[in-house]
Amino acid sequence: MSDNARTAAVVLAAGKGTRFRSDLAKVLHRAAGRTLVGHVLEALRPLGLGQVVVVVGHQAEDVTASVQASDLPGLTTVVQEEQHGTGHAVQVAMPALADDVDRVLVLPGDTPLLTAPTLERLLAAAQGSTAAMLTARLEDPTGYGRVLRDADGNVTGIVEQRDATDAQRAIDEINAGMYVVARDHLVAALGQLDTDNDQGELYLTDVVGILAGKGEPVAAFVTSEDEVAGVNDRRQLADAAAVLRRRHLDHLMTEVGVSVADPATTHLDVDVEVGRDAVLLPGTILESGTRIGERAVVGPNSHLTACQVGNDATVHSTRATEAVIGEHASVGPFTHLRPGTRLGVKSKAGAFVETKNAQIGDGSKVPHLAYLGDATVGEQVNIACGVITVNYDGFTKSHTTIEDGAFVGCDTMLVAPVTVGSGAFVAAGSTLTDDVPADALAIARARQVNKEGWAAERRRQHGR
Ligand code: UD1
Numbered sequence: 001m002s003d004n005a006r007t008a009a010v011v012l013a014a015g016k017g018t019r020f021r022s023d024l025a026k027v028l029h030r031a032a033g034r035t036l037v038g039h040v041l042e043a044l045r046p047l048g049l050g051q052v053v054v055v056v057g058h059q060a061e062d063v064t065a066s067v068q069a070s071d072l073p074g075l076t077t078v079v080q081e082e083q084h085g086t087g088h089a090v091q092v093a094m095p096a097l098a099d100d101v102d103r104v105l106v107l108p109g110d111t112p113l114l115t116a117p118t119l120e121r122l123l124a125a126a127q128g129s130t131a132a133m134l135t136a137r138l139e140d141p142t143g144y145g146r147v148l149r150d151a152d153g154n155v156t157g158i159v160e161q162r163d164a165t166d167a168q169r170a171i172d173e174i175n176a177g178m179y180v181v182a183r184d185h186l187v188a189a190l191g192q193l194d195t196d197n198d199q200g201e202l203y204l205t206d207v208v209g210i211l212a213g214k215g216e217p218v219a220a221f222v223t224s225e226d227e228v229a230g231v232n233d234r235r236q237l238a239d240a241a242a243v244l245r246r247r248h249l250d251h252l253m254t255e256v257g258v259s260v261a262d263p264a265t266t267h268l269d270v271d272v273e274v275g276r277d278a279v280l281l282p283g284t285i286l287e288s289g290t291r292i293g294e295r296a297v298v299g300p301n302s303h304l305t306a307c308q309v310g311n312d313a314t315v316h317s318t319r320a321t322e323a324v325i326g327e328h329a330s331v332g333p334f335t336h337l338r339p340g341t342r343l344g345v346k347s348k349a350g351a352f353v354e355t356k357n358a359q360i361g362d363g364s365k366v367p368h369l370a371y372l373g374d375a376t377v378g379e380q381v382n383i384a385c386g387v388i389t390v391n392y393d394g395f396t397k398s399h400t401t402i403e404d405g406a407f408v409g410c411d412t413m414l415v416a417p418v419t420v421g422s423g424a425f426v427a428a429g430s431t432l433t434d435d436v437p438a439d440a441l442a443i444a445r446a447r448q449v450n451k452e453g454w455a456a457e458r459r460r461q462h463g464r
């Protein structure tokens with residue numbers, strides 16, 4: 001058979017996924033930050049196939065939008081309006097194939113552990129034969145189709161678990177549901193499918209028996225157990241996600257040089273990047289779009305979503321979303337960085353600090369108990385304990401600007417819009433409603449009054 005440019009993939013993603021008991025189509029459930037079908041598409045990406053046809057049906061619009069977002073070259077979708085089985089799904093896909101396609105790689109949409117090298121080997125195994133299929137020997141083959149072989153070891157067919165005899169169920173070699181078939185032979189065999197089985201469906205698996213019956217050799221490529229795992233329910237989803245996370249951590253530890261103190265409690269989505277000599281401490285969750293710099297220390301107990309963490313930064317017990325944390329910055333513990341936060345080089349956002357849409361310049365410190373929302377803070381600014389930007393009046397959000405080198409004393413309310421000029425000093429306990437000029441002192445609080453003997457007189461009146 002031919003090269004990859006003349007090979008098309010057909011990905012089956014139309015099923016409902018009844019065993020998930022979900023309102024969401026099965027293939028859109030996520031494992032390690034990516035949809036099930038998305039994982040299959042990523043395994044296809046390095047192959048450079050000429051065409052990828054995804055068969056959608058259940059929640060067709062959402063699945064279509066999701067797979068198109070992958071931007072996989074040559075990807076199109078076809079709709080299988082009613083789902084009459086895997087063989088029916090491929091029948092529906094065939095008219096969408098380009099004229100020059102001469103072999104078809106069929107994949108399920110629910111096998112997120114599949115990798116490109118395994119697919120390469122399957123395609124290589126198909127060279128010179130009409131068809132090849134992927135199989136695996138499992139300790140517990142329950143639920144999978146079993147591979148039938150004759151006395152010489154040649155594949156003769158596949159039988160589904162529910163249609164199998166006890167003797168067939170004892171076979172431990174399972175069908176991964178992944179095949180490469182010469183186009184003309186596939187078309188012919190699809191035309192011979194019937195619904196003579198327990199589910200009354202058109203089974204793609206029967207194609208293998210039909211080809212073998214015609215004397216066409218079907219090569220079987222036996223691969224490792226985890227690559228083929230189909231995800232049919234939520235327990236299998238959790239198991240697959242654990243494998244994906246562990247693979248990614250293994251890659252970071254062995255190829256990049258990242259220390260992971262406790263892989264079991266360190267949950268990284270598959271696209272998260274981490275730099276050399278970074279340290280991930282227990283209880284760390286890093287979600288899609290997050291990038292951690294070299295020598296950074298993240299955790300324990302930090303949960304970052306789509307964040308950029310600079311080299312040498314530390315992020316301890318922190319929740320952060322769409323935040324940019326500068327090099328050598330220090331964050332946490334118990335810090336909440338909301339979208340639009342940018343922390344400069346060597347800056348600090350310490351305990352019980354919340355930020356949102358706030359830029360904090362290089363070397364500036366917010367060590368404890370503060371809320372900075374809709375704020376621009378310059379460089380080398382000191383924001384003392386208990387400072388709050390009063391950014392919302394119930395209708396509109398207003399901006400606070402604190403210029404370079406300013407010092408904002410404890411328990412200051414900055415009633416926005418307001419600007420504190422560079423080098424200015426704001427006295428503790430102030431409620432600022434007016435701008436502070438550069439290098440000025442602002443005191444915005446009532447003067448203290450001391451009444452001599454007042455407390456003693458009160459105690460005397462109460463007889464103490
Ligand atoms: C299938 C195989 C089984 C194999 C297993 C491997 C058949 C009959 N059985 O079983 O031999 O061991 O995969 O994981 O093929 N789909 C459609 N349209 C349909 C039906 C299904 O697009 O009409 C899609 C599903 O969304 C899914 C894939 O095909 O992504 C496989 O279907 P599923 O019902 O999960 O098949 P299994 O029972 O796992």
Ligand code: CA
Pocket residue numbers: 108110230231232
């Ligand atoms: Ca399945």
